[in-house]
Amino acid sequence: MADFFTKRLHDYEEHMSIWEKSYQMFADCLPSDCRKLLDLGCGTGLELDRIWQRDPRIEVTGIDLCRDMLDKLQAKHSDKKLVTVCEDYFQYDLGHEMWDAVISFESLYHFLPEQKETLYQKVYHSLEDGGIFLLGDYIACCDDEEELLRNVCLKKRQKQGIAEECFVHFDIPLTLEHETRIMEKVGFHIEKVLEDPDGATIIIAKKE
Ligand SMILES: C[S@@+](CC[C@H](N)C(=O)[O-])C[C@H]1O[C@@H](n2cnc3c(N)ncnc32)[C@H](O)[C@@H]1O
Numbered sequence: 001m002a003d004f005f006t007k008r009l010h011d012y013e014e015h016m017s018i019w020e021k022s023y024q025m026f027a028d029c030l031p032s033d034c035r036k037l038l039d040l041g042c043g044t045g046l047e048l049d050r051i052w053q054r055d056p057r058i059e060v061t062g063i064d065l066c067r068d069m070l071d072k073l074q075a076k077h078s079d080k081k082l083v084t085v086c087e088d089y090f091q092y093d094l095g096h097e098m099w100d101a102v103i104s105f106e107s108l109y110h111f112l113p114e115q116k117e118t119l120y121q122k123v124y125h126s127l128e129d130g131g132i133f134l135l136g137d138y139i140a141c142c143d144d145e146e147e148l149l150r151n152v153c154l155k156k157r158q159k160q161g162i163a164e165e166c167f168v169h170f171d172i173p174l175t176l177e178h179e180t181r182i183m184e185k186v187g188f189h190i191e192k193v194l195e196d197p198d199g200a201t202i203i204i205a206k207k208e
Pocket residue numbers: 001002005016040041042043044045046047063064065066069087088089090104105106107
């Protein structure tokens with residue numbers, strides 16, 4: 001995964017610029033009183049560019065597997081309160097009641113529902129009461145698409161002999177119903193869903 005993003009670093013931000021509108025919508029969803037924020041899979045921080053445009057005082061911890069992406073983020077925002085962590089967010093201790101918001105943009109669509117459930121539990125515990133989990137991600141349009149993509153991913157794994165615990169770079173988004181069901185299962189209340197037909201679906205989930 002880290003190698004994939006290192007190879008694409010030179011044109012990464014240009015490639016992702018098609019999501020321009022979604023990044024702005026995403027930043028606009030953040031509550032105005034947010035002070036401490038954790039970003040899962042922050043990359044070079046395209047979502048953070050917009051968030052800091054709104055409020056440069058926000059303190060951010062960004063986790064990503066790819067050191068080169070994090071270095072680019074640091075170089076862009078050397079004037080901000082920013083800590084970068086080069087780790088796997090499934091393994092990393094997200095802390096307890098530490099954050100006003102945990103965010104993730106276009107990073108979780110490679111993972112299975114059971115992996116997400118474990119992560120979302122950690123996200124829930126890491127948030128202050130009243131904190132929000134803001135997810136911007138690809139969403140499968142229907143059960144058939146979700147199942148089809150999962151099957152293709154499984155076949156790729158089998159064909160290439162990739163072990164279960166190893167990562168396969170293939171998109172396996174969930175439907176909105178399945179994604180929000182996991183969030184609700186771990187305790188979140190779904191406050192709002194914004195569906196941008198040309199971009200990411202944004203889910204605002206609150207810890208109450
Ligand atoms: C498509 S990029 C999105 C980056 C950024 N959020 C943006 O929208 O520009 C996905 C990022 O998630 C990171 N990532 C994927 N799985 C991860 C994991 N398990 N732990 C930490 N980072 C991860 C990748 O390294 C990559 O930088």
